[in-house]
Amino acid sequence: MTLRSLLLATVACGTALPALADVNVYTTRQPELIQPVIDAFTEQTGIAVNLAFVEEGIVERLTAEGARSPADLVMTVDIANLQQIVDAGVTQPVQSDVLEQAIPAELRDPNGLWFALTKRARIVYASQERVAEGEVTTYEDLADPKWQGRICTRSGVHNYNLALLSAVIAHHGEEYAREWAAGVKANLARKPEGGDRDQVLSIWQGECDISLGNTYYMGQMLKSEEQREAAESVRIEFPTFEDGGTHVNVSGVAMTTSAPNKDEALQLMEFLVSPEAQAIYAEENNEYPVRADAQVSELMASWGEFTPDTIGLTDVAGHRAAALRIMEEVNFDG
Template sequence: MKRALLAIALSSAALPVLADEVNIYSHRQPELIQPLLDAFTAETGITTNVAFVDKGMAERLQAEGDRSPADVVLTVDIARLKQIVDAGVVQPVQSDVLEANIPAAFRDADDQWFGLTARARIVYASKDRVADGEVTSYEDLANPKWKGKICSRSGTNDYNVALLSAYIAHHGAEAAKTWAEGVKANLAKKPEGGDRDQVKSIWAGECDIAIGNTYYMGQMLKDPEQKAWADSVRIVFPVFDGGGSHMNISGVAMTKSAPNKEAALKLIEWLSSDAAQKIYAETNNEFPVKPGVPASELVQSWGSFTPDAIPLTEVSGHRAEALKIMEEINFDG
């Protein structure tokens, strides 16, 4: 039964409430978090049950109310963390362990969410058709020199909306709209698929550069079919004019109902530990948020960069405006 629970993918599925267990609603794919949960159980004896909830996390928790079996929410993107906070379905967690392990820039000021890993929104550039130094900033992506040479997933995807939100934080909404229009004008084809699909398009010669998250490179290199795509590009860490490279996070929060609160706290604290952060780094090719825990050798091989200094809470505050811009300019049209 427990193994079956791990494979739950239907948003209507329910999770049991049992002693010494933690029930998790996760936006993250099960295969990405299972190595962590297995290690947590091995160390603590606490069993974890996971329901993969792709969409409607906040709405589901609101509908379930105090009857919700969920203890913990695992999610990607600062905007999704803000959504569950704004929905009133999570609770603050005061923990000296979390304060010590997670820098203030990667946790909520009111302790309602905590970042667990970081990733940069970067440019994948063709090794054959894009010279070193041709792309150095996000602003460059709107340069007409790239007309017909950029591939991108949907403009309304969370990762792209977050990037545009960061652009607003740096330059204001009017400039952000002009930039987004410029990027759209440079697209080689209609946005579709995920970040890895854009790299495949570069490999196929359909475009020269694409926007994506860093950790997808690691995933592609591990896949025999996709390794050729990864080998056709190099990672470029663009920066905002006057800023650094845009960062986003995966994070965790404790639900308001949390029937297994003590076990849930143990899990959240453990996910910020050296052991968990190393698993994140080696398995998922993400940047650990805990200071002193190194990125994997593969991630380090991609080079150093300067993370953007604008707080993620400020970036997430521009999400609605960014989404409106993407819809107004019909980025996906």
């Protein structure tokens, strides 16, 4: 019997207890991706969670609703999206020893305005046949002419690639980043198009040899009967920055300024970084936990270990405007 059922039974017997409030979540993530961990939370606490999928305009919606917003939490992907929500002034700081102990400092806002829940590395998919092991080394190396005509990627102004370029700026400055972006563009086998999974298909079809992509897409493709063969034609390589580690991005959560069910919302936030919830994320979505002691799936373990870059994601997000300007200046998608 869940806690909610127990309380309802108690009330039926004549003992009045305060009803458990629901938690209302606005999310840009497809609800099916987070439903398993939400179900686990409800089963453990008896607190229901209402997910509202907001594909676009989440900041505008929260701003328009203001103090009347029913949303307690907002969940999204990409550090730039999280920072945009914070900058709009629609979130409130959260102080929690549970969150601070579970999440490394570089994966949460220093003022408690957002917290990472999972990590995804921006890595390289490499052809098993045409790229030797160890041939992919650093992000900086992707601009080397030896890769001319061998790289494919999605749009340079997509959030995932803008975050990577923002990290390049954080490491080397804007002038170097502009030269790097131009160098990668010169090495493209075709104009940027499609999503990360489309790049794997392009490698499989012989259009290019390597591509940029997020780790979890590989897990999705290997679980797909239609895409498994293409996925098996590539392997994951973890490039690093010359003076750092592998670039990671995140999915994350923030509490809204309105938060009508603040206490219950905090319970959900803390549950989402528990070992149980982190293991569900890894097994179901092939996303890396933020907790160092959480288990990854067997599939993810087979990809090998990597050292995440230590530059704070808040610093990375701060270079997004410059990254967008550089991508437009070099006409990356042209």
